[in-house]
Amino acid sequence: MSRTPLHVLVIGAGTGGMCLAHGLRRAGISVAVYERYRTRTDGLLGYRVGINPTGCRALRECLPPELFETFLATCARPPRFFNVLTEQLHRTASFPLRPDADPTSIDQSVSRMTLRQVLLTGLEDVVHFDKTFTHYQQHDDGQVTAYFADGTSATGDLLVAADGTHSAVRRQYLPHAVVKDAGSINIASKIPLTDRTRSLLSDEVRQGISLIFGAGGVMGVLHVMEFRWDRRGAVKPGIGVTEASMIERWPGLLYDNTRDHINLIVWSTASRFPANVMELRGEPLTRIALELTRNWHPHLRELLRSADPGSVVPIRVATSVPVEPWPSSSVTLLGDAIHTMTPGRGVGANTALRDAALLRRELVAVEAGAKPLLAAVADYEREMIRYGFARVADSLRTNGTNGDDPIYKPVIGRLAMLAARGYFSVTSRVPPLRRKFVDQLYNYRGA
Ligand SMILES: Cc1cc2nc3c(=O)[nH]c(=O)nc-3n(C[C@H](O)[C@H](O)[C@H](O)COP(=O)(O)OP(=O)(O)OC[C@H]3O[C@@H](n4cnc5c(N)ncnc54)[C@H](O)[C@@H]3O)c2cc1C
Numbered sequence: 001m002s003r004t005p006l007h008v009l010v011i012g013a014g015t016g017g018m019c020l021a022h023g024l025r026r027a028g029i030s031v032a033v034y035e036r037y038r039t040r041t042d043g044l045l046g047y048r049v050g051i052n053p054t055g056c057r058a059l060r061e062c063l064p065p066e067l068f069e070t071f072l073a074t075c076a077r078p079p080r081f082f083n084v085l086t087e088q089l090h091r092t093a094s095f096p097l098r099p100d101a102d103p104t105s106i107d108q109s110v111s112r113m114t115l116r117q118v119l120l121t122g123l124e125d126v127v128h129f130d131k132t133f134t135h136y137q138q139h140d141d142g143q144v145t146a147y148f149a150d151g152t153s154a155t156g157d158l159l160v161a162a163d164g165t166h167s168a169v170r171r172q173y174l175p176h177a178v179v180k181d182a183g184s185i186n187i188a189s190k191i192p193l194t195d196r197t198r199s200l201l202s203d204e205v206r207q208g209i210s211l212i213f214g215a216g217g218v219m220g221v222l223h224v225m226e227f228r229w230d231r232r233g234a235v236k237p238g239i240g241v242t243e244a245s246m247i248e249r250w251p252g253l254l255y256d257n258t259r260d261h262i263n264l265i266v267w268s269t270a271s272r273f274p275a276n277v278m279e280l281r282g283e284p285l286t287r288i289a290l291e292l293t294r295n296w297h298p299h300l301r302e303l304l305r306s307a308d309p310g311s312v313v314p315i316r317v318a319t320s321v322p323v324e325p326w327p328s329s330s331v332t333l334l335g336d337a338i339h340t341m342t343p344g345r346g347v348g349a350n351t352a353l354r355d356a357a358l359l360r361r362e363l364v365a366v367e368a369g370a371k372p373l374l375a376a377v378a379d380y381e382r383e384m385i386r387y388g389f390a391r392v393a394d395s396l397r398t399n400g401t402n403g404d405d406p407i408y409k410p411v412i413g414r415l416a417m418l419a420a421r422g423y424f425s426v427t428s429r430v431p432p433l434r435r436k437f438v439d440q441l442y443n444y445r446g447a
Contacts, residue, residue, distance in 0.1 A: 009156040011133045016335030016352030017162030018119035023062030023360035034131040047188045048263040055350035056104040058357035073243040076109040076225040081208030084424040089297040093428035117252030144330040159331045167337035177323040183403020186267040186315040187289045189307035193260035200299040217408040223263040269408040282309035322389040328378040339388035344398030
């Protein structure tokens with residue numbers, strides 16, 4: 001049997017790493033998290049992430065109950081429609097989503113910064129900032145030591161790589177596991193929600209997730225993010241007493257500058273962008289987005305022009321190349337560190353959360369003396385590799401996140417675009433097809 005009590009080292013205080021840390025702490029397992037960012041507000045955290053029922057269940061399993069309720073209270077209003085629009089804002093399709101009473105059976109819209117602050121709550125003593133992992137060493141007694149750029153080190157029984165797409169742990173542990181460029185680039189921007197910007201959107205768009213299939217092979221996605229607090233950070237009138245006191249008691253809002261906004265992401269094949277796009281930020285990027293969307297409706301272009309310049313960032317979309325299973329050891333991986341996926345199906349963070357919950361269950365069994373550590377890691381990896389790389393493959397096939405998608409080709413692109421729009425249009429108009437589409441959306445997303 002393994003040495004217990006266990007001590008787990010987690011590299012990366014992102015979505016998956018922090019969920020795991022909460023889950024271990026809740027189970028009484030010793031954990032330490034090492035994060036390269038210098039403070040809890042550093043990093044690219046502006047854009048929206050959709051937390052689906054799988055992700056919600058994992059958070060419910062790992063977070064202390066009150067913090068899980070705080071997570072729910074700090075989500076934006078859930079989308080009521082899934083819309084498909086043309087670049088001229090013509091409605092191709094609109095699928096009403098389920099006005100479900102149970103908040104864990106619908107998609108939650110979350111601000112990345114808010115989620116980070118929620119996940120950091122209560123683990124301040126466990127997370128070590130300004131610790132850039134450089135390499136590790138495995139010892140004959142089964143322990144593992146992580147080394148950091150500042151010359152310090154930490155030793156534990158298991159090292160968990162939760163350090164994202166460019167994982168330094170993966171580079172050392174599985175050098176053959178590579179991440180490749182998916183061939184598309186996103187420009188993400190946040191637009192403050194004001195009376196003017198709100199007036200540029202129809203009711204369905206304002207209350208939904210809207211996918212824009214633009215003629216000429218430029219795609220977009222638009223979400224309106226409305227929270228329970230106002231510009232000053234005070235709880236809005238009309239919010240229930242329990243939620244209001246939950247938000248007021250939550251210290252994370254002090255670090256979170258998230259306010260009501262519109263998230264607008266524009267993307268296309270990488271060849272449509274200038275070579276230096278990844279070095280640009282702010283207004284020069286907005287100009288590129290405006291150039292790509294010359295044929296878009298004036299309201300969408302006005303939204304782009306209204307973006308907060310500090311929020312406009314380029315994202316090069318990446319995808320992991322699947323790897324064969326490897327012999328398990330005192331090092332393992334979760335989330336983007338092993339299965340980076342394109343945003344096509346919106347499940348990267350959710351899969352990282354699923355990993356965290358699964359690994360936690362395995363480590364709880366070790367701590368209880370029911371399994372040796374290596375067997376638990378092997379069981380976790382077998383399952384995680386199966387669903388993780390399945391999600392990578394699905395995501396790459398969806399919505400033009402693959403730069404070679406026919407939608408981007410000069411002539412057949414027009415036909416591919418018409419076919420995609422035709423599919424959504426027919427599906428949304430024929431009741432049995434519409435029901436099937438929404439059922440599949442929920443089934444895939446883990447309801
Ligand atoms: C445009 C876009 C939209 C998306 N939308 C969705 C969505 O709607 N739903 C969804 O489920 N997913 C979405 N995703 C995917 C999602 O963002 C990722 O899959 C998820 O954040 C991965 O979580 P993680 O914990 O594996 O890694 P991350 O959250 O990236 O965390 C990794 C952490 O490790 C730290 N780190 C890195 N290197 C080191 C080091 N050497 N030493 C110490 N720390 C280190 C980083 O600073 C970071 O804090 C989207 C992605 C993109 C690009």
